[in-house]
Amino acid sequence: MKKADVVIVGGSAAGIEAAITAQKHYKNINIIVIRKEEEALVPCGIPYILETLGSVEKNVMPTALLGDAELIVDEVTSIDREAKSVTTAGGEIIGYDKLMLATGSSPVMLPIPGTDLDNVFTIRKEIDYLQRLQEAIKKAEDVVIVGGGFIGAEFADECRKMGPNVAVVELLEHCLMLNCDEDFCIRIEDKMRETGVQVNTKCRVKSIVGDTKVEYVECDKEMRFKADVVILSVGVVPNTEIASDAGLQIGEHKGIWVDQYMITNDPDIFAIGDCAEKLCFFTGKPVPIRLASVATREARIAGANLFQTRQRRNQGTIGVFGTLIADTAIGVAGLTEGAAKNFGFDLVTGEAAAVDRHPGAMPGAREMRIKLIFDRHSGKMLGGEACGGITSGEIANVMAQAIAGGMTADDLAAAQIGTHPALTASPLVYQLVNAAEEALLKLR
Amino acid sequence: MKKADVVIVGGSAAGIEAAITAQKHYKNINIIVIRKEEEALVPCGIPYILETLGSVEKNVMPTALLGDAELIVDEVTSIDREAKSVTTAGGEIIGYDKLMLATGSSPVMLPIPGTDLDNVFTIRKEIDYLQRLQEAIKKAEDVVIVGGGFIGAEFADECRKMGPNVAVVELLEHCLMLNCDEDFCIRIEDKMRETGVQVNTKCRVKSIVGDTKVEYVECDKEMRFKADVVILSVGVVPNTEIASDAGLQIGEHKGIWVDQYMITNDPDIFAIGDCAEKLCFFTGKPVPIRLASVATREARIAGANLFQTRQRRNQGTIGVFGTLIADTAIGVAGLTEGAAKNFGFDLVTGEAAAVDRHPGAMPGAREMRIKLIFDRHSGKMLGGEACGGITSGEIANVMAQAIAGGMTADDLAAAQIGTHPALTASPLVYQLVNAAEEALLKLR
Numbered sequence: 088m089k090k091a092d093v094v095i096v097g098g099s100a101a102g103i104e105a106a107i108t109a110q111k112h113y114k115n116i117n118i119i120v121i122r123k124e125e126e127a128l129v130p131c132g133i134p135y136i137l138e139t140l141g142s143v144e145k146n147v148m149p150t151a152l153l154g155d156a157e158l159i160v161d162e163v164t165s166i167d168r169e170a171k172s173v174t175t176a177g178g179e180i181i182g183y184d185k186l187m188l189a190t191g192s193s194p195v196m197l198p199i200p201g202t203d204l205d206n207v208f209t210i211r212k213e214i215d216y217l218q219r220l221q222e223a224i225k226k227a228e229d230v231v232i233v234g235g236g237f238i239g240a241e242f243a244d245e246c247r248k249m250g251p252n253v254a255v256v257e258l259l260e261h262c263l264m265l266n267c268d269e270d271f272c273i274r275i276e277d278k279m280r281e282t283g284v285q286v287n288t289k290c291r292v293k294s295i296v297g298d299t300k301v302e303y304v305e306c307d308k309e310m311r312f313k314a315d316v317v318i319l320s321v322g323v324v325p326n327t328e329i330a331s332d333a334g335l336q337i338g339e340h341k342g343i344w345v346d347q348y349m350i351t352n353d354p355d356i357f358a359i360g361d362c363a364e365k366l367c368f369f370t371g372k373p374v375p376i377r378l379a380s381v382a383t384r385e386a387r388i389a390g391a392n393l394f395q396t397r398q399r400r401n402q403g404t405i406g407v408f409g410t411l412i413a414d415t416a417i418g419v420a421g422l423t424e425g426a427a428k429n430f431g432f433d434l435v436t437g438e439a440a441a442v443d444r445h446p447g448a449m450p451g452a453r454e455m456r457i458k459l460i461f462d463r464h465s466g467k468m469l470g471g472e473a474c475g476g477i478t479s480g481e482i483a484n485v486m487a488q489a490i491a492g493g494m495t496a497d498d499l500a501a502a503q504i505g506t507h508p509a510l511t512a513s514p515l516v517y518q519l520v521n522a523a524e525e526a527l528l529k530l531r
Numbered sequence: 532m533k534k535a536d537v538v539i540v541g542g543s544a545a546g547i548e549a550a551i552t553a554q555k556h557y558k559n560i561n562i563i564v565i566r567k568e569e570e571a572l573v574p575c576g577i578p579y580i581l582e583t584l585g586s587v588e589k590n591v592m593p594t595a596l597l598g599d600a601e602l603i604v605d606e607v608t609s610i611d612r613e614a615k616s617v618t619t620a621g622g623e624i625i626g627y628d629k630l631m632l633a634t635g636s637s638p639v640m641l642p643i644p645g646t647d648l649d650n651v652f653t654i655r656k657e658i659d660y661l662q663r664l665q666e667a668i669k670k671a672e673d674v675v676i677v678g679g680g681f682i683g684a685e686f687a688d689e690c691r692k693m694g695p696n697v698a699v700v701e702l703l704e705h706c707l708m709l710n711c712d713e714d715f716c717i718r719i720e721d722k723m724r725e726t727g728v729q730v731n732t733k734c735r736v737k738s739i740v741g742d743t744k745v746e747y748v749e750c751d752k753e754m755r756f757k758a759d760v761v762i763l764s765v766g767v768v769p770n771t772e773i774a775s776d777a778g779l780q781i782g783e784h785k786g787i788w789v790d791q792y793m794i795t796n797d798p799d800i801f802a803i804g805d806c807a808e809k810l811c812f813f814t815g816k817p818v819p820i821r822l823a824s825v826a827t828r829e830a831r832i833a834g835a836n837l838f839q840t841r842q843r844r845n846q847g848t849i850g851v852f853g854t855l856i857a858d859t860a861i862g863v864a865g866l867t868e869g870a871a872k873n874f875g876f877d878l879v880t881g882e883a884a885a886v887d888r889h890p891g892a893m894p895g896a897r898e899m900r901i902k903l904i905f906d907r908h909s910g911k912m913l914g915g916e917a918c919g920g921i922t923s924g925e926i927a928n929v930m931a932q933a934i935a936g937g938m939t940a941d942d943l944a945a946a947q948i949g950t951h952p953a954l955t956a957s958p959l960v961y962q963l964v965n966a967a968e969e970a971l972l973k974l975r
Contacts, residue, residue, distance in 0.1 A: 524831070
């Protein structure tokens with residue numbers, strides 16, 4: 088029987104980062120990574136394959152990242168916890184000292200008729216499949232995206248650049264509603280519409296209709312959308328079959344239960360990334376956040392904990408996220424106002440808008456709006472949203488460190504920031520600081 | 532005698548921000564701002580007047596920012612602490628309940644012959660003066676910048692865009708040496724040279740030579756630079772004359788001494804911005820940091836403390852800074868390795884480089900290098916430097932919040948970050964996290 092000190096099941100972002108971290112923290116261990124795919128795709132880069140990158144090949148993660156870890160291209164079908172081994176579809180049995188599950192997630196399939204028609208796609212991390220999707224869009228006149236979350240919105244934005252008519256059908260009141268508050272959603276929807284995407288919200292898909300190939304998408308309120316291609320982007324579900332078959336505990340949001348050290352209910356098995364349950368930084372309760380940056384963070388925690396199991400602690404997931412639709416970026420950290428209210432927080436918000444360079448006559452200057460959300464009781468920051476240019480992505484990271492550091496509205500209103508005419512807003516109007524000051528004055 | 536609840540002396544970034552903050556925190560108070568200039572310039576925007584903005588007018592701070600505060604254009608010549616009033620050059624006496632000194636700083640004049648020749652300029656925040664400087668450069672074939680700090684480097688970068696030959700003469704081993712470590716300085720120097728600026732380091736100016744107008748700059752090592760225009764950019768000195776005349780205490784770095792609440796040794800007088808002494812966040816010792824973002828932060832602290840004097844505390848200045856030379860930006864927070872060593876810290880550093888978008892084929896992707904500096908004893912972050920594209924400015928703010936929150940290398944190696952293909956580096960190689968991991972492994 089083949090055996091390794093560490094067997095990692097799954098070789099996308101989480102699995103690769105776990106292999107990297109394990110090698111950094113533990114010398115002279117052998118690691119086997121088992122994944123189904125010869126090559127793994129950059130998960131967040133998938134929408135950009137369509138037009139910005141132009142090909143699937145440009146979105147491949149270099150296998151060299153695995154370093155000295157051995158890659159086996161195969162599928163793990165079961166775990167024998169007693170024998171401490173995994174069995175693969177190829178019939179191999181591989182023993183482990185520590186097992187790391189990084190099995191990812193799969194697209195949710197809508198329970199409606201017609202999802203099996205030709206040219207109905209989900210978003211799979213598979214090279215051939217995505218190539219077929221790209222080819223189908225190239226020939227399409229009408230593309231319908233079902234689901235206006237950030238991935239749906241990114242696909243819509245890429246599709247429209249390729250030429251076809253693009254319609255987004257979203258069940259909720261707004262696109263991106265799980266990621267940011269209404270006013271920020273509307274900003275992105277406006278951008279989508281400006282660039283020619285037809286945005287339909289509060290719209291439920293009833294069926295996908297066609298002979299062998301999709302012809303249109305049938306919705307409630309007697310709405311019907313012509314479609315040569317349909318992309319279903321309605322969420323993902325953790326891949327936990329081998330884990331639950333092996334008796335590992337599954338959490339409320341269908342991920343593999345893990346403790347603060349990323350260890351499952353088997354002390355020799357870790358779970359990380361989309362397949363693992365996440366606890367909220369603010370409430371300690373399970374949250375359905377699935378992002379590559381969260382997955383790699385969990386891999387860094389688990390990788391360090393492999394043989395010294397209490398090294399690095401996961402104090403809960405803040406959730407930090409960015410996207411770019413047309414020329415408008417959004418960066419979000421922590422809870423939205425809506426989410427914070429749902430969790431029962433008594434909150435206070437502050438907002439500020441200003442150009443992101445200074446003076447406003449600097450080339451490339453554009454408006455950035457920031458909203459911050461604070462707990463009225465402790466004054467601590469619960470979340471923040473930025474909408475503007477490219478720097479919104481790193482602004483989300485500024486906000487995330489402020490949250491992680493337990494900063495209050497008062498702390499942030501006198502935050503230590505650096506500014507430069509060509510790089511940031513003016514220190515007089517720096518949005519993060521001014522939004523905090525606004526919130527603080529309401530807290531009084 | 533005219534009287535106000537608050538009299539602010541100086542109306543540049545610090546004075547304006549103090550007026551704004553005071554109005555936010557205290558309703559129904561009257562505020563008088565006294566400054567010499569009808570219009571104030573955006574301090575950091577001054578180099579960009581030359582070419583990027585193209586005119587001084589585009590770099591004016593709107594007076595409307597003062598809100599309901601009354602602006603008096605005049606110069607305060609003395610303070611009568613007993614009568615609680617100030618006297619102006621125009622002969623007015625104005626009473627105060629609280630006085631806020633935001634008198635700024637003035638360019639250091641080199642103690643060498645020839646600084647009084649025509650076409651020898653310093654960098655003054657004066658509209659007419661800067662217009663004359665701009666006109667002189669337009670006609671110049673050769674411009675020499677004395678002092679290669681970030682302001683000198685920015686002036687050099689703007690001048691070369693206007694066409695003349697530009698030479699920088701710097702006394703220290705490298706340009707920007709007070710702002711970042713050697714390898715980062717060299718990156719900027721390389722950029723300057725690439726764009727045609729002649730960079731001369733370890734070079735001491737002995738005299739400026741000419742008949743009535745400058746003709747050349749004479750240096751040690753028998754070096755001589757032809758010059759139609761010379762710009763002296765060798766630092767600033769706090770404007771503290773009226774403060775010291777009034778018996779206010781002056782600090783080690785020549786700023787007006789203030790406590791953690793920005794109060795001078797007179798409980799009714801605050802001092803903020805370039806004229807005020809700054810204490811280091813890491814050591815509590817005086818540091819000669821003078822930045823607009825620091826000035827406005829002090830104004831936010833002082834403004835909130837005006838009538839409830841222990842509201843907001845200054846826990847010491849981290850110093851966060853950014854610049855852009857040609858297409859390369861630098862963002863720095865906290866101590867450089869050099870500064871940390873000078874302060875006696877036993878330190879450990881980590882570095883990481885990667886493209887700032889992902890995958891690397893994303894348009895606009897370019898390398899960003901980050902170096903982090905940690906205290907070996909506590910593991911806490913002492914400083915960080917980023918060199919790359921536009922987002923380096925906000926990366927400095929990510930680093931600053933990490934420092935302010937007392938994050939250690941271990942905290943940062945599993946920091947909560949958000950990533951997006953078009954906005955940030957990949958989560959697998961996010962430089963801040965990987966640099967922290969590298970440092971952490973050295974700490975073991």
